[in-house]
Amino acid sequence: MVERGASEPFKLKSAEADHLVEHRHDDDIVTMPLEGLHPAPHLRDMEHYQQMYKRSIAEPEQFWDDIARTGFYWKQKWDAVRSVNFSRKQGRIESSWFIGSKTNICFNALDRWVETGIEDHVAFLFEPNDLSDDKSRREWTYGQTLAEVKRVANVLKAMGVKKGDCVTLYMPMVVELPVCMLACARIGAVHSVVFGGFSAEALAGRILDAESKVVITCDGVMRGKKPILLKQIADKACEIAQKRGFAVASQLVLHRLEEDKSTCEMRGGRDVWYDEAVARADTECEVEWMDAEDPLFILYTSGSTGSPKGVLHTTAGYMVYTATTFKYSFDYQPRDVFFCTADCGWITGHSYVTYGPLLNAATQVVFEGVPTYPDAGRLWDIVQRYRVNQIYTAPTAIRALKAYGDSYVQAYDRSSLRVLGTVGEPINPEAWRWYFEVVGSSKCAVVDTWWQTETGGHMIVSFGVKGMKFKPGSASLPSFGVDPVLLDEQGQEIEGPGDGFLMIRQGWPSTIRTVRGDHERMEQVYFDRFDGYYLTGDGCRRDADGYYWLTGRIDDILNVSGHRIGTAEVESALVLHELVNEAAVVGFGHDIKGEGIYAFVTLNQGAKASESLQKELIALCRSEIGPIATPDRIQWVPGLPKTRSGKIMRRILRKIAEQGGSVKMEDLGDITTLADPSVVAQLIASV
Numbered sequence: 001m002v003e004r005g006a007s008e009p010f011k012l013k014s015a016e017a018d019h020l021v022e023h024r025h026d027d028d029i030v031t032m033p034l035e036g037l038h039p040a041p042h043l044r045d046m047e048h049y050q051q052m053y054k055r056s057i058a059e060p061e062q063f064w065d066d067i068a069r070t071g072f073y074w075k076q077k078w079d080a081v082r083s084v085n086f087s088r089k090q091g092r093i094e095s096s097w098f099i100g101s102k103t104n105i106c107f108n109a110l111d112r113w114v115e116t117g118i119e120d121h122v123a124f125l126f127e128p129n130d131l132s133d134d135k136s137r138r139e140w141t142y143g144q145t146l147a148e149v150k151r152v153a154n155v156l157k158a159m160g161v162k163k164g165d166c167v168t169l170y171m172p173m174v175v176e177l178p179v180c181m182l183a184c185a186r187i188g189a190v191h192s193v194v195f196g197g198f199s200a201e202a203l204a205g206r207i208l209d210a211e212s213k214v215v216i217t218c219d220g221v222m223r224g225k226k227p228i229l230l231k232q233i234a235d236k237a238c239e240i241a242q243k244r245g246f247a248v249a250s251q252l253v254l255h256r257l258e259e260d261k262s263t264c265e266m267r268g269g270r271d272v273w274y275d276e277a278v279a280r281a282d283t284e285c286e287v288e289w290m291d292a293e294d295p296l297f298i299l300y301t302s303g304s305t306g307s308p309k310g311v312l313h314t315t316a317g318y319m320v321y322t323a324t325t326f327k328y329s330f331d332y333q334p335r336d337v338f339f340c341t342a343d344c345g346w347i348t349g350h351s352y353v354t355y356g357p358l359l360n361a362a363t364q365v366v367f368e369g370v371p372t373y374p375d376a377g378r379l380w381d382i383v384q385r386y387r388v389n390q391i392y393t394a395p396t397a398i399r400a401l402k403a404y405g406d407s408y409v410q411a412y413d414r415s416s417l418r419v420l421g422t423v424g425e426p427i428n429p430e431a432w433r434w435y436f437e438v439v440g441s442s443k444c445a446v447v448d449t450w451w452q453t454e455t456g457g458h459m460i461v462s463f464g465v466k467g468m469k470f471k472p473g474s475a476s477l478p479s480f481g482v483d484p485v486l487l488d489e490q491g492q493e494i495e496g497p498g499d500g501f502l503m504i505r506q507g508w509p510s511t512i513r514t515v516r517g518d519h520e521r522m523e524q525v526y527f528d529r530f531d532g533y534y535l536t537g538d539g540c541r542r543d544a545d546g547y548y549w550l551t552g553r554i555d556d557i558l559n560v561s562g563h564r565i566g567t568a569e570v571e572s573a574l575v576l577h578e579l580v581n582e583a584a585v586v587g588f589g590h591d592i593k594g595e596g597i598y599a600f601v602t603l604n605q606g607a608k609a610s611e612s613l614q615k616e617l618i619a620l621c622r623s624e625i626g627p628i629a630t631p632d633r634i635q636w637v638p639g640l641p642k643t644r645s646g647k648i649m650r651r652i653l654r655k656i657a658e659q660g661g662s663v664k665m666e667d668l669g670d671i672t673t674l675a676d677p678s679v680v681a682q683l684i685a686s687v
């Protein structure tokens with residue numbers, strides 16, 4: 001197999017990534033509308049934010065001690081608030097919080113509320129894919145949710161799952177998904193949720209890496225009009241794992257399709273129906289008291305090299321941070337109804353569906369379907385139906401819905417809304433305006449939240465606070481305990497306004513702890529380039545008011561519809577084809593997806609480019625990774641622009657992907673270090 005070509009070291013590329021930074025202005029300011037404020041908000045005004053923020057940086061230990069002590073149940077208190085080392089020169093990178101304490105996040109999310117007598121309070125409002133599916137549409141109280149979690153936990157125990165074992169969840173966006181996550185957490189098992197859009201190959205890789213003996217899946221699910229047969233994919237993944245010498249011992253299978261259960265193939269001795277197992281299970285299940293730093297979950301995410309890495313989060317710090325950010329970022333108030341459109345297959349669903357809301361005794365909508373089914377009014381129908389107060393979605397969804405026109409929004413009553421949250425990529429000002437003016441009738445806060453799988457919770461946020469000056473496109477201000485720093489290429493800190501690598505100087509409670517099975521990789525990726533800081537991998541600008549403007553990744557990671565995809569992963573899939581010699585993948589500006597996937601492919605001697613070959617390559621990306629990795633464009637090229645040391649000069653490819661055949665040689669910068677500069681003219685000619 002031909003290996004993909006390596007890239008040059010990361011450079012600040014914000015000036016090139018035009019599609020991420022154009023049309024954004026420091027002086028485009030919208031003041032927080034007074035009508036959108038709760039009468040008793042958690043943050044009274046900007047001064048209150050400033051005062052809390054300053055304390056969180058100046059006295060982090062006291063700050064987090066106060067929050068942790070008053071807002072959670074601890075079986076045993078901590079001896080020290082934290083121990084953090086972000087410098088490889090000082091030794092092993094580590095981050096430990098609430099050291100020596102014992103707690104359980106499931107207990108804090110459920111038992112705690114039931115014990116205070118609010119078991120009838122609604123935790124989940126389940127909205128099925130089909131608008132007319134009244135028999136699936138139901139409420140889950142805290143009491144019912146806890147009862148279900150206990151039973152599932154007992155089923156897992158009976159399957160042999162013990163503290164520290166990893167369970168892989170490959171499920172649709174139904175309430176049973178957070179329930180299964182909580183069941184794992186209850187007994188000290190580590191969950192690994194794999195998004196239902198990933199392929200059998202991708203799922204198998206994650207099962208193998210996590211050594212999951214138990215998989216929880218579902219016969220299938222309707223997403224819009226499209227059935228997704230998860231169980232078949234999970235079976236195939238088990239087969240692939242088996243071939244590589246690993247046997248999945250048990251699969252717990254949720255029944256969600258209309259079709260009779262008998263249409264789903266179940267393998268004797270391995271597969272068990274969820275409903276049947278849960279019905280038989282014991283109703284009592286003691287909580288496993290966890291050490292603060294015991295693993296809670298792993299979640300695989302793309303890096304700039306190699307296969308996706310299992311980002312590991314632990315118990316206490318993650319719990320305190322997600323609960324706190326949920327409360328302040330969204331100004332969640334008792335009896336509010338929160339609605340996050342993200343799937344639990346991503347970190348957003350972990351932190352702001354499963355954990356953050358329940359740790360605040362919140363009521364939230366869980367939506368199984370897609371925003372455009374049956375039509376583009378679906379999210380607003382949900383807002384009206386449940387009187388939603390905070391909605392949390394992604395710029396890609398906002399742009400897609402905006403394209404259908406305002407009438408789909410205006411047909412519904414949205415007067416309950418106070419907060420419009422956004423996450424996943426920089427929001428372009430046009431989408432921001434539409435969200436603010438049309439969806440929120442110019443009375444809501446647009447809360448942009450910049451963060452990452454590795455950070456566990458919100459890091460930079462445009463808080464919807466009295467006196468806040470929103471700047472469309474800017475993620476704005478640091479959240480509590482977050483100390484952002486901009487570094488230049490030489491690693492010098494930039495004071496005041498400027499553009500640089502976004503780094504975080506001091507630890508926050510939900511910092512990534514390790515990469516499963518490879519602590520060294522974690523240290524290298526995040527702490528090697530600049531000693532003493534966490535490297536986010538994003539470029540960023542700070543303006544004169546101290547607001548942060550994210551300018552996109554500085555590494556080889558694409559952001560497609562708010563989802564991270566490593567160019568390396570797509571390239572590895574493409575070069576699997578026998579006719580492909582080399583592949584190089586870059587991103588380009590895409591109206592809906594934010595970034596699209598552009599692949600440059602060279603073929604082996606004698607091989608011919610054709611439409612059918614193009615289809616085969618697309619199919620390969622889908623089967624190796626999943627539909628989200630489908631290339632938008634494939635360009636056949638005679639050669640790739642490589643430096644004399646063999647590194648691909650991706651900035652040239654990015655320019656061509658962006659501007660096509662009209663790109664001018666003089667816009668490409670210095671190309672004299674290329675092994676063969678004539679390749680560039682051929683590349684442009686082959687567009």
Ligand code: WT7
Pocket residue numbers: 301347348422423424425426427448449450451452453454475536537538550552553559562563564
């Ligand atoms: C990358 C992290 C965190 C949940 C979703 C994605 C980009 C995320 C924003 C935002 C600008 C953003 C960054 C980041 N990103 N949110 N509000 N403004 N960029 O999680 O898959 O770990 O991806 O998404 O580039 O590094 P993820």
